Amino acid sequence: MPELPEVETILRGLRIGIASAPSLIGQQVYGTSLFWSKTLAFPDLDLFKGFMRGRYILDLSRRGKYLVLKLDQDFLIFHLRMSGDINVQLSLGEPRDSLPNSPHDRLYLHFNSGWGLVFNDTRKFGRAWLTPDPESVYGNLGPEPLDRGLNHSTFYQMLQAQSRQLKPLLLDQSFLAGLGNIYTDEALFDARLHPLRQSNSLNRQEAATLLDSIQKMLNLGITNNGASIDWVYRGGDFQNHFQVYQQTGHPCPYCGHPIEKIKVGQRGTHICPVCQRLKA
DNA sequence: CCTGAAACCTGTCTGC
C-alpha cells in the first residue's frame, strides 16, 4: 500500500497512538525479534540487538516513503516497499528469532511498557536500517513534493533537465520523493498529460499544472488517510476517489471515454486516451 | 543518458 500518503498516515498514527495503543514516542526498547534476516538491511543482527537494547524512541518523521525513528542514539529507518506495515501491539512475548505471533511478522521491538512495534510484511521486500547517518540510507532522494520550496519554476527546470518519459521519471525517487503507481496515474490524469510524454517537451504551463496535480492528489490522499486496497487495509478512503487507477473500462469522469490500461516502464498504467493525448 | 527486463517475494485472481 505505501506511497507517500500511506506512509504519512502510518506515521501520524504511530505518533499519536491508535486503537488504544500508545504513542511510539517515549517508548524504551528492551529487546528485539527478527524473523526474516533480510528485513534487517544494516547492520548485522548481533550489532543490531546489542545496540537497540535500552534505546528510547525520541521522535518520528518521514522522508519520501521512508519512516524514520529518531532514537536517543542513531536512527532506525523503515521502508515498507510493497506490502510492509507497522503497528503497535501488546504482549508480543519474549524476544526470539523464530515463531512470530502472526504469519508475516518480520521484526519486533519489545518495549518496557509491555507494548511492542510490529513490522509485518507479506512479500518480504521491506527493509530496516539502524544508522547514525540517515543520509547514507536515503541521501539520493529528490525533493519532497509537498515542500514549499518546490515551486513551478523549479519543477519546470527539473523536467527540462531530463529527457525521459513522464511516468517513469515521476516514479524515480531520486527525481521526486514519494510518488508511487497510484498517485502518479492520478496526477497525470488530473494534469491531462500522457505518461509517455517526454519530460522536456512540457511547457511552463504544463509543468505548473503537473506539480499542482501532484500536490493536489497527495494532499487528497493524506486527507483520506491513504488508499486501502486488497488484503492490505488500514482504514484509508482514497480508493473511493480514484479517477483512473483500477478504473479500466469505466467511463472517464470528464469525457466518458472508457479508461484504458497500458504498460509503461513495466508498470500497469491507467489513462483516458482522449483527455491525455500523446501528440500535441 | 535512457529504456526495458529481471530479480527479490507471497498471495490472489483469471482462464483454460
Add this chain to the structure above:
DNA sequence: TGCAGACAGGTTTCAG
C-alpha cells in the same frame, strides 16, 4: 476442480 500464468502499492541491478 485444478493448475499454470499473470499480476500486485517498490526498488535495484544489469544489458543494450
